[in-house]
Amino acid sequence: MWDYTDKVMELYRNPKNVGSIEDADAIGEAGSLSCGDMLKIYLKLDEKGIITDAKFQTFGCGSAVASSSILTEMVIGKHIDDARKITNQEIAEALGGLPPEKMHCSVMGHEALEAAIANFYHEDVKCPEKGKVICKCFNVTQETIESEIKANNLKTLEDIMNYTKAGGACGKCQNEIKRILDETIQSEKPLTKTQMILKINNVIDKYISSELRKDGGDIELIDVEENKVFVKLSGKCQSCNRSQLTLTHFVEATLREHISPNIEIIQV
Amino acid sequence: MSDEKKLIYLDNNATTKVDEIVLEKMIPYFSKLYGNASSMYDLGAKSAQAIKAAREQMMGLFNANDPKEVFFTASGSESANMGIRGILAADTTKKHIITTKVEHPCVLNLYKKLEKQGYNVTYLNVNSEGALDLNELEEAVNEDTALVAVMAANNETGIIFPIEKISQIVKSKNPKTKIYVDAVQAAGKISIDAQKWNVDMIGVSGHKFHAPKGIGALYVKTGTLFVPLIEGGHQERGKRAGTENVPSIVGIGQAAEYALAGLADESTRVKDLRNKLETSILKTVFNARLNSSLVNRVPNTTNIGFEYVEGELILLHLGDKGICASSGSACTSGSLDPSHVLKAMGVPFTALHGSIRFSLSRFTTEAEIDYTIKVLPEIIEKLTKISPFQRELKELKDVKSGND
Ligand code: FES
Numbered sequence: 001m002w003d004y005t006d007k008v009m010e011l012y013r014n015p016k017n018v019g020s021i022e023d024a025d026a027i028g029e030a031g032s033l034s035c036g037d038m039l040k041i042y043l044k045l046d047e048k049g050i051i052t053d054a055k056f057q058t059f060g061c062g063s064a065v066a067s068s069s070i071l072t073e074m075v076i077g078k079h080i081d082d083a084r085k086i087t088n089q090e091i092a093e094a095l096g097g098l099p100p101e102k103m104h105c106s107v108m109g110h111e112a113l114e115a116a117i118a119n120f121y122h123e124d125v126k127c128p129e130k131g132k133v134i135c136k137c138f139n140v141t142q143e144t145i146e147s148e149i150k151a152n153n154l155k156t157l158e159d160i161m162n163y164t165k166a167g168g169a170c171g172k173c174q175n176e177i178k179r180i181l182d183e184t185i186q187s188e189k190p191l192t193k194t195q196m197i198l199k200i201n202n203v204i205d206k207y208i209s210s211e212l213r214k215d216g217g218d219i220e221l222i223d224v225e226e227n228k229v230f231v232k233l234s235g236k237c238q239s240c241n242r243s244q245l246t247l248t249h250f251v252e253a254t255l256r257e258h259i260s261p262n263i264e265i266i267q268v
Numbered sequence: 269m270s271d272e273k274k275l276i277y278l279d280n281n282a283t284t285k286v287d288e289i290v291l292e293k294m295i296p297y298f299s300k301l302y303g304n305a306s307s308m309y310d311l312g313a314k315s316a317q318a319i320k321a322a323r324e325q326m327m328g329l330f331n332a333n334d335p336k337e338v339f340f341t342a343s344g345s346e347s348a349n350m351g352i353r354g355i356l357a358a359d360t361t362k363k364h365i366i367t368t369k370v371e372h373p374c375v376l377n378l379y380k381k382l383e384k385q386g387y388n389v390t391y392l393n394v395n396s397e398g399a400l401d402l403n404e405l406e407e408a409v410n411e412d413t414a415l416v417a418v419m420a421a422n423n424e425t426g427i428i429f430p431i432e433k434i435s436q437i438v439k440s441k442n443p444k445t446k447i448y449v450d451a452v453q454a455a456g457k458i459s460i461d462a463q464k465w466n467v468d469m470i471g472v473s474g475h476k477f478h479a480p481k482g483i484g485a486l487y488v489k490t491g492t493l494f495v496p497l498i499e500g501g502h503q504e505r506g507k508r509a510g511t512e513n514v515p516s517i518v519g520i521g522q523a524a525e526y527a528l529a530g531l532a533d534e535s536t537r538v539k540d541l542r543n544k545l546e547t548s549i550l551k552t553v554f555n556a557r558l559n560s561s562l563v564n565r566v567p568n569t570t571n572i573g574f575e576y577v578e579g580e581l582i583l584l585h586l587g588d589k590g591i592c593a594s595s596g597s598a599c600t601s602g603s604l605d606p607s608h609v610l611k612a613m614g615v616p617f618t619a620l621h622g623s624i625r626f627s628l629s630r631f632t633t634e635a636e637i638d639y640t641i642k643v644l645p646e647i648i649e650k651l652t653k654i655s656p657f658q659r660e661l662k663e664l665k666d667v668k669s670g671n672d
Contacts, residue, residue, distance in 0.1 A: 033618065058655075059577070059578055061579075062584045065581060169605035
């Protein structure tokens, strides 16, 4: 049994604004029957762009109904441009939170709202078929995965499954998702050379030097060029015939784990 | 009784309530008769005697030849792991194993692991009614086939596999191929017959037939070589170490005796109730469809898909009325993928996510079924109004009511 908040329970039992609006000014859709959840949202606007009515229909679980219901309540009375700023976190927060595995319901709400607003402005709706589909089971594109990582600060494969469902069925796309995750996190924070040097020295101090010193050796950072990290071994490590192994299996692996999976160690 | 107080338990394939009489038989072995069955004094001997009696009761359930063919385990999953791993470890020369696409995860996940360890696996398909293609099985068995693991009855749909026929096919193609039968959902519902089935191992789990959770049993045909999963003391003739869980063993033994005695009730009274529930739902709810064949099923189970409505939402609303059932919808489990069983049967997406399993027991009453029949259509009616597939639902309604 899911740990639903009272608000979620209240709203799945008695959802507000269920149904369609015949002469809607905007209609948006997200999800699909094959993926197991779908949401359709209808908006009515006045001449100033204020949303005067919103209705929804959903094929989904208790939290999908609750998310859709609260979303309609949140947009009514707002100017369409302000409604556009509503994030999926705000939807989840308004419900007093959702179980992590159900966060994709709030994402679906956000996507349907985005689609409705795009429909109002006659913008090109982001068509999933246009991007590269990464997860075939749930038809999730690279673009969606990247934007959810950024918007929700996602850190793990499991987070991505909870928010987008991608990777949650046959699992074949999981490696690809991990790659996107690594790259997105990477591109999020391009480090300057000085930041990089500081970070590397930190990791060396904290995790690497002490280990090497136990064997009577040490390591020194010489220079950094993009992903290439130039180092010099000293003491016993320098003459050890397994120094190359130490460098790749320990030093490089530790730096990759803590800084970036692309780091390459070069001994000088 | 007010609606809130009602508890109508129609999820007996998930677990069952412990029979009061079973519980009563167990209680002395927690307190007064707490001896270790291996001890040499009278208190220990009492436990050993109780285990002996339970083993004979289990022998009856399996229709085994000899009490030595019965081993106690902690669960159905343990029985499957002990049986399958044990057989494969006893002869590591053969590398081909067979199972079906609709097995319980305790077999399916184990097979996936074995596949990674170098076994060559055939997963047999089922048709839209849930039945196996026996020709496919016949073609799959070869010289290198070490094991076929197949369930006697499916947990989600209740569909029964013809074990006797399966065993004939397998053994005629390769007499050395061993057969493991997962009979967890068969116990207490249909007869399990080690003799007639002519298989090497059969696993059951106590809590599916009114014994407690945490106890299972494994039938192993005399002469079947297997390597123990748990090493340690000499318990269970050295094949499953660990001090015996005497109260639970007493419980499963007693429950097995009642299960055997209750088969007639299952096949008449319980089946009638199931049929009443099923027929009524299919008749009164326009978007309901049966997710299985009508014939080869255990008497207590029905699996119904409600098109264009989502399963968890149905369960939540049923739960509000005190009715417990379960769903093949992904939203009710930690996984995001809907039921592998219904998918393997090709249940269409329209009904896949809205499939509900009702499973009855000998404690289910007619009044409970009547109440369910009364409230379920109202719930589905309410939920179809929320569905975004209004046009599809209307078309469905027109077709079912004969309008054009
Ligand atoms: S392709 Fe992504 S889970 Fe199957």
